Structures are given as C-alpha cells and as structure tokens.
Amino acid sequence: MTKLNQIIAIEKSVKAKAARALGDAGRELAKAPLLSGISRTYQPKDEEGEQLPPESTKVQRRVEEQLREVSAAMTRLFDVTATKDRTNALATADITVDGEVLVADVPVTYLLFLEKQLAELQSFVKALPVLDAGESWTYNDASDAFATDPVKTVRTKKIPRNHVKAEATEEHPAQVEVYYEDIPVGYWTTVKFSGAAPAKRVAQLSERLEKLQIAVKFAREEANGTEVADEQIGAKVFGYLLGE
DSSP states (O other): OOOOOHHHHHHHHHHHHHHEEEEEEHHHHHHHHOOOOOEEOOSSSSSSOOOOOEEEHHHHHHOHHHHHHHHHHHHHHHHHHHHHHHHHOOOOOEEEEEEEEEEEEEEHHHHHHHHHHHHHOOOOOOOOBOOOSSSSEEEEEEEEEEEEOOOEEEEEEEEEEEEEEOOOOSSSEEEEEEEEEEEEEEEEOOOOEEBBOOOOHHHHHHHHHHHHHHHHHHHHHHHTTBOOOOOOHHHHHHHTTTOO
C-alpha cells in the first residue's frame, strides 16, 4: 500500500514531466511544416516526354497524437495531486511532548505550518536580550522590571586650599600655592532597571521550543505514513475533454 510520504516524494517529478509534455506539445504543434504533408506524381504529355520521380513529404506531427501524450502525462499528475490532497485531508497525528499528548489529531498540513512557525519563533527567542550577568537582579513590582540593589556613591566637590610654601618677610611676600581638595558634599543612590530577561528564562524557552519542534517533526512523519486514498480523477477529466 502506498504511503503519503511516497506520493509527496514523486509529486515534483510528475509535475515536471507533465509541464514538459505540455510545453513540448505546444512547441511541436506551432511548427506548421511538421503538420503538413504532400504527395505529387508527374506524367508527361506523351511517351517521349521527360519522366520525373514522384515527390512526397510525410506528416510528422498530429494534433490527436500530441493530445494523447499530454493526456497521459497530465492524467498522472492529476491523480497524484488528488491522491495527496485527499490523503492530506485524512492524515493526522498527535503532538506528544514528554510522553503527554499536547494536541491530538493534528492535520498534516497544519503540522507543516506549525513546523515553519516554530523555527521562526526559535530564532526570535534565541535573540532575546538577557540581563547583564555582571549584576545581581531581582524583580521590582513597582517598576514592573528587574532591578539591582541600591548602590551608594559619594559626590565630591573640589574646594580650593592654600599651601604656604614660604612665610612673608620684610623683603619678600609669602609664597602661597593654591591646590584643590575633593570634599564630600552628598551621596548618590543608584538603582539600575532592565526589561531584559534572565538568561535562565531564555534558555528554558529555547529548550521547550526545541522539544516542541522535535514533537511536531515526529508527528509530521507519522502523519505522512498514512496510507493514501488512491484517486483516479485524471482519466475522467481527459475522457470528457478528448471524447468524440
């Protein structure tokens, strides 16, 4: 008994063969000389006249023959496609993760859709921004974001100071050097916030997605193993089209 995955495997080549047959037939029938033939014989007026050999050209292409060739190729395509589509409507499988059925009786066409979407979602998850590992984060309900512990830092201000290098004398003024001293004038308390996700959470999402992707692939393979509902539509279609 033929399985759905076998029909899918040959569908592309059957489609190519039908397209080739249709294209070839169209090109051949467009060549008018190939459809034409002639037969000529020559008879002189009297027995002493010049004798000439007969001339003939055979018809090389016939519309009905080309129609039969196209019909044969396209009948196969019609049947293969109808068989695939009919079986797709019947083929289902369960999506099972960690031994539990997550979704039951999923159509194979939906499994194909889901497989593509999960791959795109996995790429999105792997690119999610994660919290800076160099900081210690906790969730802050008030800001609805992650926050670091408060860090207190000193704010300083440069205050000029005088340094007397030499005392004044009757002959010379005092020698004074001005320098600046950093004097604490206040304190900054800093809390950093972030809307990024913890690396552990991103890893968890990615792991779950990977499990789900594997489960969907297994389900697709199982659904593609469904025995086909063999369809014979092509003969009916071309029987009508080419009937006398």
